[in-house]
Amino acid sequence: MSLLDAQNISVAYRGVRAVEGVSIAVQQGEIASVIGPNGAGKTSLLAALMGLIPSQGRVMFDGHDISHLPTEARVERGLALVPESRDLFATMTVRENLMLGAYRHRGEGAAKRRNGMEEAFDLFPRLRERAEQLAGTLSGGERQMLAMGRALMGRPRLLMLDEPSLGLAPLIVRDIFRTIATLREKGVSVLLVEQNARAALALSTHASVLENGSVTLAGDSAALAADQRVTELYLGAAH
Amino acid sequence: MMDTSTLLALVQDGVVNGAIYALLALALVLVFAVTRTIFIPVGEIVSFAALTYAGLDGKTTPPVLALTMGLGLVAFLRGAVKARGRALMILALETLGLPATVTAIVMAVVPMQLGIVANAAIAILCVAPLAPLLYRIAFAPLAEASVLVLLIASVGAHLALSGLGLLVFGPEGARGDAFSDAVLEMGPIILPGQAIWVLAATLATMIGLWAFFRFTLAGAALRATAINRRGARLVGIATDQAGLHAFWLAGLIAAVSGVLIAPLTTIYYDGGFLIGLKGFVAAIVGGLVSYPLAALAAIAVGILESFAAFQASAFKEVIVFAGIIPVLLWRSLRHVSVEDEE
Numbered sequence: 001m002s003l004l005d006a007q008n009i010s011v012a013y014r015g016v017r018a019v020e021g022v023s024i025a026v027q028q029g030e031i032a033s034v035i036g037p038n039g040a041g042k043t044s045l046l047a048a049l050m051g052l053i054p055s056q057g058r059v060m061f062d063g064h065d066i067s068h069l070p071t072e073a074r075v076e077r078g079l080a081l082v083p084e085s086r087d088l089f090a091t092m093t094v095r096e097n098l099m100l101g102a103y104r105h106r107g108e109g110a111a112k113r114r115n116g117m118e119e120a121f122d123l124f125p126r127l128r129e130r131a132e133q134l135a136g137t138l139s140g141g142e143r144q145m146l147a148m149g150r151a152l153m154g155r156p157r158l159l160m161l162d163e164p165s166l167g168l169a170p171l172i173v174r175d176i177f178r179t180i181a182t183l184r185e186k187g188v189s190v191l192l193v194e195q196n197a198r199a200a201l202a203l204s205t206h207a208s209v210l211e212n213g214s215v216t217l218a219g220d221s222a223a224l225a226a227d228q229r230v231t232e233l234y235l236g237a238a239h
Numbered sequence: 240m241m242d243t244s245t246l247l248a249l250v251q252d253g254v255v256n257g258a259i260y261a262l263l264a265l266a267l268v269l270v271f272a273v274t275r276t277i278f279i280p281v282g283e284i285v286s287f288a289a290l291t292y293a294g295l296d297g298k299t300t301p302p303v304l305a306l307t308m309g310l311g312l313v314a315f316l317r318g319a320v321k322a323r324g325r326a327l328m329i330l331a332l333e334t335l336g337l338p339a340t341v342t343a344i345v346m347a348v349v350p351m352q353l354g355i356v357a358n359a360a361i362a363i364l365c366v367a368p369l370a371p372l373l374y375r376i377a378f379a380p381l382a383e384a385s386v387l388v389l390l391i392a393s394v395g396a397h398l399a400l401s402g403l404g405l406l407v408f409g410p411e412g413a414r415g416d417a418f419s420d421a422v423l424e425m426g427p428i429i430l431p432g433q434a435i436w437v438l439a440a441t442l443a444t445m446i447g448l449w450a451f452f453r454f455t456l457a458g459a460a461l462r463a464t465a466i467n468r469r470g471a472r473l474v475g476i477a478t479d480q481a482g483l484h485a486f487w488l489a490g491l492i493a494a495v496s497g498v499l500i501a502p503l504t505t506i507y508y509d510g511g512f513l514i515g516l517k518g519f520v521a522a523i524v525g526g527l528v529s530y531p532l533a534a535l536a537a538i539a540v541g542i543l544e545s546f547a548a549f550q551a552s553a554f555k556e557v558i559v560f561a562g563i564i565p566v567l568l569w570r571s572l573r574h575v576s577v578e579d580e581e
Contacts, residue, residue, distance in 0.1 A: 052469065074473035087470035089463045099456075100463050104475040106456055154474065 001063055003028045004049070004079075004158055005187050009057035011044045011213075017179055018044040019055070020213040025206075026158060026191050031184050033192040033200040033221065034219040035234060036210035042193045043084055045210065046162050049191075050074060050081045062157065080156035084163045086147040088137060090136030094127055097135050097146055101153030120149040143171035148179070159183065160191040165199065177203060197234035198231070209234075246429050247251070251547045255434045255503070257541020258441035264525065264533040266380060266449065266489035271527045272465035273485035275386050276378050278392045281493045282515030283400040286364055286408075288497025289506040292362035293413035297352040301365050302407045304342045308371070311338040315377040334375065337368060338410025346525075355418055363494040371483050373400075379484075385435045397512070404508035412510070415501030437499045444495060445534065448488070451562050513556065520563045520574025526570065536566075 002025040011019040026032040033170040036042055048055035051071040059067045066074055089097050098120055102113050121128035124145040130138060135146055144164055151159055161180070167172040177199050183190055194200035201221045203206055209230065210215040217224060224230050241249075263281055270278040291301045317333040322330050325476040341364050348361060377396045381389055419432030452458040464471040472478055493515075500506065502515065521540050525533030540559060549556035 010539075052472070071472040072477040073477045081473055083469070083473070087467050088472060089466045089470055091461075091466055092462065096459060100459055100471075100476075101475050103456070103460065150474065163377070177448065199464070 001043040001221055002026060002060075003062060004191065005060040006049055007058045007060070009045060009048050011041070011048050011053060011055045013044075015021055018213055019048065019122070022208075022210065022213070022215050023192075024180070024208055024215070027206075028150075029184065029187055029189055030206065031180065031190040033204035033207040034210050035194055035197040035200050038154055038195065040210040041213040043162055044213075045085070046081055046191075046193060047162050048114055050079065051165075052081075055227050075154065075156075078155075078157035079160070080151040080154055080158070080162065081160045082144075082147045082151045082162065084166060086143050087191070088135040088143060088146055088158065089152070093132050093134055095131045097150050098153050101150035102155075104154050112171060116153050116155070120153055123152070123182070124149050141176075144168060144172075144176060146180075148176075152183075158189045159189060160193070162193050162237055163195060164192070165194060165196045172223060173199070181222065192205075195226055197230070198225075201230075242500035245549070247427055248429075249549055250284060250542060251428065251430065251434065251544030253545035253568050254538055255435055255437050255541070255580050256436050257299070257538035259275075259496045259500050259514070260521050260540050261537035262441055262444055262499075263515055263536040264537045265445070265517075265530055266492040266496075266522035267522040268525060268527055268530055268533050269448075269465075269492075269518055270485050270489045271522070274374075274378060274382070274389070274391045274482040276369075277388075277393055277513075277517075277527075278486075278489055279397040279515065280370075280400050280490060282511035283397065283404055283509075284369055284490055284511065285497040285500065286404060286506055286508055286511030287369065288362050288366040288494040289415065289511070290363050290404075290408045290508065291502035292358060292498045292501045293415035293506070294408075295349065295358045295361060297350060297446060300342075300346050300349060301533045303365050304345065305337070306403055306407050307365060307368055308338045309378065310341060310372040311335055313315070314372045315378070316324070317376050319498055327513075334372065338372075339364060340348055341368065355416060359418070359498045362498050363491065366497065367490040367494040369400075370486045370493065374483055374486035379482060382479060382482065400576070401509050401512070408508045411509070412505040412507040413501075414505045414556060415498070417502040425536070433502050437503070440495060444492060448492075449482075449532075457484060517541075517559060520560065523563060524566050 004026040006022070009019055009142045022045055024034065034042055034045065044053065047053045049059055051069060053072050058065060061077060061079060066077060089100065096183065098117050099113065102116055112229045126142055127145055129151055130142060135143070140144060148164070164176050168176070180190060181203060190205060192200055201224055204221045206216045206219070207221040207224050209224070210219065217227065217230065240337050263285070266281055267278055291303045311334040313351060316332060318334065319327060321533055345361050345365060348357065349431070354498045370496055373396055377392045383390055417433045418436040421432040422436060423430040452462055460471065460476045461484055464476055464478055471481065473567065498513065517540050518537060519537050521537035522533045524536035543562055544555060544559045548555045551558065
């Protein structure tokens with residue numbers, strides 16, 4: 001059984017279809033990716049899966065239909081999204097942002113929360129140095145790290161990442177992707193949405209290509225990376 | 240010309256009234272930051288708390304309880320359409336169980352005549368739940384609406400409550416007993432006991448709020464919701480719960496203000512509106528986001544009001560409300576506006 005099984009998802013904004021009948025699945029413990037150009041509907045798809053915007057279709061998570069649950073109830077069940085806009089709490093400190101990331105475990109003791117915080121700091125040492133700094137004063141790369149750290153504080157079963165490399169320097173992008181790879185080793189399943197198709201395909205097991213709101217290609221990432229159409233459109237013809 | 244003792248008396252009056260405006264300004268900023276609602280009925284909560292406090296005579300049950308229970312029933316029926324299972328049970332507890340419990344406690348405690356502090360607590364207990372009940376009835380269902388729609392709902396709630404206030408309390412005004420008859424004399428400053436109470440209670444409320452926001456997870460969740468609603472939902476904070484908490488706090492703060500102001504002036508069923516409006520002026524100076532600015536502005540509003548009342552009492556309100564115009568001009572020039580989300 002897939003951890004996430006989204007069937008026939010459609011999203012419309014004022015009559016314009018942003019996502020049209022998209023089905024996508026993520027297996028337990030794998031990294032799956034969705035690649036596609038700007039405006040293909042990737043962000044809308046994630047927002048729909050998270051319950052942030054109204055959508056049609058069915059979202060199954062761990063065997064349960066969560067289509068009608070509000071965002072916070074999906075978070076309670078272990079779904080997490082790091083949006084492209086990060087949506088950090090800008091006038092709160094890095095530490096407070098991380099602490100709120102563990103909101104769904106608010107019944108747990110402070111010791112456990114501190115452990116989680118240490119893990120996040122180990123994953124992103126830069127955040128430890130900036131712990132008492134306001135989130136709004138961080139650089140772009142640090143914000144992405146904080147957004148991921150905050151999501152991981154909730155110990156999600158599925159982490160969905162929207163364009164984690166967007167607007168970041170190549171060195172930081174390399175770090176971020178390296179971190180995503182370590183997440184898999186820790187047993188976190190990941191749905192990675194990226195314009196950077198090369199990196200996404202290299203990292204993921206399965207991938208879907210989203211164009212104009214529909215999935216036009218799907219399959220093994222390795223196979224897709226070798227696919228001529230994908231090579232031409234997304235990886236550059238240099239290969 | 241004004242002599243020093245008049246000057247001091249005016250400043251002192253202004254600071255005491257300003258402290259109450261400051262509490263209301265905090266309530267307004269809190270509610271706006273978390274729910275984007277301009278909580279106009281805050282004034283009714285002030286009046287109702289003041290009238291309830293003034294009306295406690297050791298015999299009659301506070302009439303406002305009928306209103307609290309009635310609103311509870313409406314809130315329950317409104318919510319019961321959608322809620323199921325556990326959510327329905329929580330809804331019933333909060334909208335029916337809580338007002339009923341408050342009524343039972345108050346009916347048991349009123350005849351004991353436990354004194355002024357107990358009376359203050361009773362008045363706060365009876366009136367504060369009106370705010371979260373109003374939220375459930377009028378604002379929670381509109382959570383995703385624009386600020387304008389929320390403002391219209393707020394005006395509606397204000398008008399409705401004001402009418403109900405006339406029904407419950409009648410047209411006569413009332414004045415409560417002072418908390419203390421003591422007078423503190425420090426050189427030229429003569430500080431009546433009530434003034435000390437007002438200042439102390441305001442300070443305590445502010446410190447309490449600060450500690451709540453700073454040290455508790457529920458407080459952090461409220462701040463987070465105010466800073467970034469989407470971010471808050473993404474970490475699992477139910478924004479309607481945050482809204483409910485904000486209205487609870489606002490209801491408590493407004494009820495405390497009402498009890499504090501009851502011995503200072505005669506309050507009528509609709510008298511809280513103007514008081515709330517002055518808190519609103521202060522909240523606007525703080526851009527509806529800054530607590531310290533709003534609190535400082537509230538003190539300034541209080542002082543301006545007391546000087547205006549002394550120099551040109553007929554124009555008191557005009558002068559106070561005109562004071563907001565330069566502030567708005569300055570804010571618009573600096574282009575710091577509170578943007579509507581999305």
